[in-house]
Amino acid sequence: xxxxxxxxxxxxxxxxxxxxxxxxxxxxxxxxxxxxxxxxxxxxxxxxxxxxxxxxxxxxxxxxxxxxxxxxxxxxxxxxxxxxxxxxxxxxxxxxxxxxxxxxxxxxxxxxxxxxxxxxxxxxxxxxxxxxxxxxxxxxxxxxxxxxxxxxxxxxxxxxxxxxxxxxxxxxxxxxxxxxxxxxxxxxxxxxxxxxxxxxxxxxxxxxxxxxxxxxxxxxxxxxxxxxxxxxxxxxxxxxxxxxxxxxxxxxxxxxxxxxxxxxxxxxxxxxxxxxxxxxxxxxxxxxxxxxxxxxxxxxxxxxxxxxxxxxxxxxxxxxxxxxxxxxxxxxxxxxxxxxxxxxxxxxxxxxxxxxxxxxxxxxxxxxxxxxxxxxxxxxxxxxxxxxxxxxxxxxxxxxxxxxxxxxxxxxxxxxxxxxxxxxxxxxxxxxxxxxxxxxxxxxxxxxxxxxxxxxxxxxxxxxxxxxxxxxxxxxxxxxxxxxxxxxxxxxxxxxxxxxxxxxxxxxxx
Numbered sequence: 305x306x307x308x309x310x311x312x313x314x315x316x317x318x319x320x321x322x323x324x325x326x327x328x329x330x331x332x333x334x335x336x337x338x339x340x341x342x343x344x345x346x347x348x349x350x351x352x353x354x355x356x357x358x359x360x361x362x363x364x365x366x367x368x369x370x371x372x373x374x375x376x377x378x379x380x381x382x383x384x385x386x387x388x389x390x391x392x393x394x395x396x397x398x399x400x401x402x403x404x405x406x407x408x409x410x411x412x413x414x415x416x417x418x419x420x421x422x423x424x425x426x427x428x429x430x431x432x433x434x435x436x437x438x439x440x441x442x443x444x445x446x447x448x449x450x451x452x453x454x455x456x457x458x459x460x461x462x463x464x465x466x467x468x469x470x471x472x473x474x475x476x477x478x479x480x481x482x483x484x485x486x487x488x489x490x491x492x493x494x495x496x497x498x499x500x501x502x503x504x505x506x507x508x509x510x511x512x513x514x515x516x517x518x519x520x521x522x523x524x525x526x527x528x529x530x531x532x533x534x535x536x537x538x539x540x541x542x543x544x545x546x547x548x549x550x551x552x553x554x555x556x557x558x559x560x561x562x563x564x565x566x567x568x569x570x571x572x573x574x575x576x577x578x579x580x581x582x583x584x585x586x587x588x589x590x591x592x593x594x595x596x597x598x599x600x601x602x603x604x605x606x607x608x609x610x611x612x613x614x615x616x617x618x619x620x621x622x623x624x625x626x627x628x629x630x631x632x633x634x635x636x637x638x639x640x641x642x643x644x645x646x647x648x649x650x651x652x653x654x655x656x657x658x659x660x661x662x663x664x665x666x667x668x669x670x671x672x673x674x675x676x677x678x679x680x681x682x683x684x685x686x687x688x689x690x691x692x693x694x695x696x697x698x699x700x701x702x703x704x705x706x707x708x709x710x711x712x713x714x715x716x717x718x719x720x721x722x723x724x725x726x727x728x729x730x731x732x733x734x735x736x737x738x739x740x741x742x743x744x745x746x747x748x749x750x751x752x753x754x755x756x757x758x759x760x761x762x763x764x765x766x767x768x769x770x771x772x773x774x775x776x777x778x779x780x781x782x783x784x785x786x787x788x789x790x791x792x793x794x795x796x797x798x799x800x801x802x803x804x805x806x807x808x809x810x811x812x813x814x
Contacts, residue, residue: 318381320345320510321366321397321479326375328361330712335361336372337534343527345478348501348511350521353531353552354744355714356702359514360401362531363481366512367399368392379479398477400468402484402715402742406456412467413438413452416474445470446496461488461652462603462770469497473504480504482513486520487742488652490603490770491804498524516744517771518545553746560745561777562753564796565760568594568780572629573645573764574733576614579623583609585788587623591733591764596755598779599768601807606788607768608652611737614766615649616640627733641672645732648672650722652738654715658722661711665701666692668710668721672729695724700750716747723754733764740774752778772800 322342328335336358343349351359364370366377368386376383379395386392389399406415413435414421422433438452447470450463465488472480482501486494501511501524515521521528522545529539530551537551575590583606591597599607612618614625616634624631627643634640640647651657659668669692670677677687692706699720701713710721719739726734736755740748755778759765769775775782776798784792784806792806 317345319343319378320347320380321512322378322381323362323366324376324378326362326365326377327373328365328370329373333712334534336365336375338375339531339535341366341529341536342539343479343510343512345510346505346508347526348505348513348524350525350528351512351514351531352516352521352528352548354746355716355742357531357552357744358534359531360483363399363401363483363512363514366392367397367481369399393475393477396478397481398472398475398479399481400465400472400483400485402487404461404464404468406464406467408457409455411435411453411455412450412459412463415456416441416452416467416471418471420474441470441474445500460604460608462490462493465489466493466496469500473500477509479510480512482511484514484516484742486515486517488738488770491772492602494520516740516742516748518548518745519773549745552744560749560752562756564596564778564780565594565756568592573627574614574647574766575626575629577624577626579610579613579620579625581609581613581620581622582618583788584613584620587785587788587790589783589790591766593732593762593764594759595781596759596765596767596779598775598782599766599785600772600775600782600803601785601791603770605785605807607785608737609788610785611649611651611735611766611768614640614735615647617649641729641731646729647733647735648726648729648731649735650719650726650737650739652741654718654722655711659710659718661709663710664706665696665708665710665713665721666706669695669706669724669728672725691728695728698727699724699754714744716743719743719747719751723751727758732762733766734758736765736767738768738770740769740771772803775803776800 319342324340326336326339339358339362341362353359361370365372368389368391377386378384384395416438417434421429422437424430435453442448442450442452447466456464465485469485485497489497504511513525527539527541528543530537530548532552532554571593572590573593577588579587587610609618613620616637616639626632632643655661666688670688674683677684696704696706701717701720710718740751743751755765767779782794782798782803783790784794784803786807794802794806
């Protein structure tokens with residue numbers, strides 16, 4: 305085990321930011337329990353730990369979004385009491401959260417330059433100059449492929465995340481909190497971000513960074529602080545992934561990727577012939593019972609549109625979808641869910657596209673089976689409790705409280721609830737779209753094992769991930785998409801490099 309290093313200072317100067325003895329509770333839940341932390345000028349400092357370990361709460365306190373119950377925060381060695389993010393901004397801090405804060409009814413340019421928009425003689429916002437200025441900023445950062453005139457709601461989650469990052473950097477902060485900034489980015493975009501982070505570090509910025517992708521942590525972090533059970537358990541200059549995971553979960557975790565079940569030989573359950581539509585161009589594919597079909601490639605090349613079309617949320621303009629050999633036409637997701645076997649989608653943005661955050665775990669779990677457990681329009685409480693209690697146990701949802709508001713759960717446990725909803729519905733085809741996005745290492749391990757178990761039970765799984773390594777280890781086959789088409793099909797043995805290079809090579813050859 306690598307020895308923990310004391311929180312040092314650079315050249316005798318005080319840390320850029322530090323905290324000691326932070327306690328924060330929400331009702332009966334302890335989010336931070338006497339936690340301490342320190343990061344230096346010109347340093348990239350990573351925070352790692354399971355969902356709910358306290359990382360995001362720490363960042364929200366250091367960035368002024370939350371106030372601790374007790375404890376001290378210091379900027380440049382001076383104690384501060386932050387009553388709002390504005391006060392943190394005045395001290396030179398900026399935060400980028402995984403949960404995006406862009407206004408969906410506005411353009412990317414308007415969101416990027418909000419509060420600093422070019423104005424005309426009468427003080428009115430000059431929308432044309434706003435787009436021109438945003439284009440200049442994006443071009444300077446190597447982001448010419450992003451159209452600032454597009455509405456937020458019309459672009460990918462990855463592009464929204466990039467705009468959040470650029471907006472934060474525009475203020476030239478001395479301290480930057482990046483909370484899961486890569487969760488919706490693919491390798492090319494992660495490379496862009498890390499180049500930006502390295503430049504900021506060389507200019508003297510302090511960057512506090514969280515990620516559940518260990519290779520990202522290892523490639524960018526100068527020091528790593530591990531959190532478990534609401535407090536830090538060590539700060540390291542060097543530590544292996546296995547050592548870090550053991551510290552995170554308090555036990556040794558077996559191999560991250562489980563062994564794939566045998567590839568099925570037949571039994572096609574879902575097939576697509578020459579499917580076209582918004583973002584799709586002549587796509588053909590098939591998936592069999594017990595098969596895990598990976599879908600990958602660079603962001604924005606039709607993956608999302610494919611999944612939403614298969615789920616009936618987008619209508620195709622051509623081609624044919626067949627389920628169990630029968631041609632089908634889905635007018636809505638309801639038709640897809642009721643097909644035999646049913647088709648279900650776990651989307652990338654569980655908070656806005658999957659869950660009803662103000663409602664309970666029980667309500668979110670049973671949304672798909674209300675017709676089955678209702679009598680004369682009334683839901684059977686006994687049946688509902690039986691179904692939800694068994695699913696909570698099966699998926700190890702924490703805390704195991706069906707009356708808990710789902711929006712108060714950690715990201716990993718929210719994802720379990722969403723997956724559980726479709727398991728209760730007994731759907732035969734599961735469309736998993738970036739299901740491990742923003743999920744900690746231990747929960748990823750559980751989800752990987754669950755995907756394997758479902759395949760062994762005979763479910764067909766179509767699995768998109770922005771993490772090429774996941775696709776390489778979890779899929780029987782991987783389809784690489786480019787410009788709405790299937791550009792390549794890869795089979796084991798394959799690596800993440802094979803998937804990425806295949807996508808890039810196809811683009812370069814086009």
